[in-house]
Amino acid sequence: MHHTHTHKRIPSREHHDWNIVERIAIVDNQEPLVAVPNESRLKQEPIYFKNQVPHAINLCAARASVIEKLREATTQLPEHLGIVVLDAWRSREVQQALQDQIGDVIKQTYPHLSADEQKAMLKQFVAPVGPDFVSPHLTGGSVDVTLFDLNTGAYLDMGSDFDEPTDKSFTTAYENQPEHVAHANRRTLYHAMLSVGFTNITSEWWHYDYGNQLWAHYSGRDYAVYGAAEQL
Numbered sequence: 382m383h384h385t386h387t388h389k390r391i392p393s394r395e396h397h398d399w400n401i402v403e404r405i406a407i408v409d410n411q412e413p414l415v416a417v418p419n420e421s422r423l424k425q426e427p428i429y430f431k432n433q434v435p436h437a438i439n440l441c442a443a444r445a446s447v448i449e450k451l452r453e454a455t456t457q458l459p460e461h462l463g464i465v466v467l468d469a470w471r472s473r474e475v476q477q478a479l480q481d482q483i484g485d486v487i488k489q490t491y492p493h494l495s496a497d498e499q500k501a502m503l504k505q506f507v508a509p510v511g512p513d514f515v516s517p518h519l520t521g522g523s524v525d526v527t528l529f530d531l532n533t534g535a536y537l538d539m540g541s542d543f544d545e546p547t548d549k550s551f552t553t554a555y556e557n558q559p560e561h562v563a564h565a566n567r568r569t570l571y572h573a574m575l576s577v578g579f580t581n582i583t584s585e586w587w588h589y590d591y592g593n594q595l596w597a598h599y600s601g602r603d604y605a606v607y608g609a610a611e612q613l
């Protein structure tokens with residue numbers, strides 16, 4: 382199949398409000414969680430386990446349709462690129478650990494901000510966690526991904542570190558800098574993922590959703606098809 386690699390603009394969107402997202406209905410279709418395969422163009426490298434985040438497991442798993450969509454997305458990429466999944470299904474304990482860890486980074490990086498401003502920033506980079514809230518990664522419908530070069534295995538330069546709590550992580554941050562490699566690399570990832578039905582959150586170039594409440598919100602669906610999933 383022939384693919385054109387012209388990169389369209391990444392549209393600017395309004396950042397979601399978690400209070401609106403959490404009110405979206407969920408009709409769980411009970412699709413099972415499946416391990417992300419290690420294939421030539423799709424692989425997993427569980428980053429939170431590697432970084433010793435408390436409770437993190439050495440496996441990335443997602444709902445069955447999410448795995449299929451990731452495979453399909455790889456076929457939309459230039460032929461020398463693949464997708465690496467850094468994290469997918471997550472337990473509440475891991476979600477809480479990320480809140481704590483990235484919350485600390487924000488406090489250290491932005492000591493001049495008030496506690497409320499720091500909290501607001503944390504909400505942009507880590508979903509809330511709580512007994513009545515379905516954090517998106519709990520569903521097995523969210524994936525944190527990046528691109529890698531099939532020949533070298535190297536991750537592509539996306540212009541910010543994964544989980545870096547700065548403006549540079551916003552998906553459109555390089556839209557006005559065509560000279561930066563991240564400009565094209567982000568577009569390549571974005572359009573491959575969107576073309577197979579994922580949605581992206583505005584604040585993170587690496588985070589994509591399918592089936593959960595965030596996906597319903599960003600795709601204009603009336604309801605989500607994935608609620609919180611049980612551990613494998």
Ligand SMILES: C[C@@H](N)C(=O)N[C@H](C)C(=O)O
Nearest residue numbers: 479506507508517518525
């Ligand atoms: C923590 C980061 N990798 C991430 O997944 N953020 C989103 C907003 C989330 O926590 O669901």
Ligand SMILES: [Zn+2]
Nearest residue numbers: 523524525588
């Ligand atoms: Zn994520």
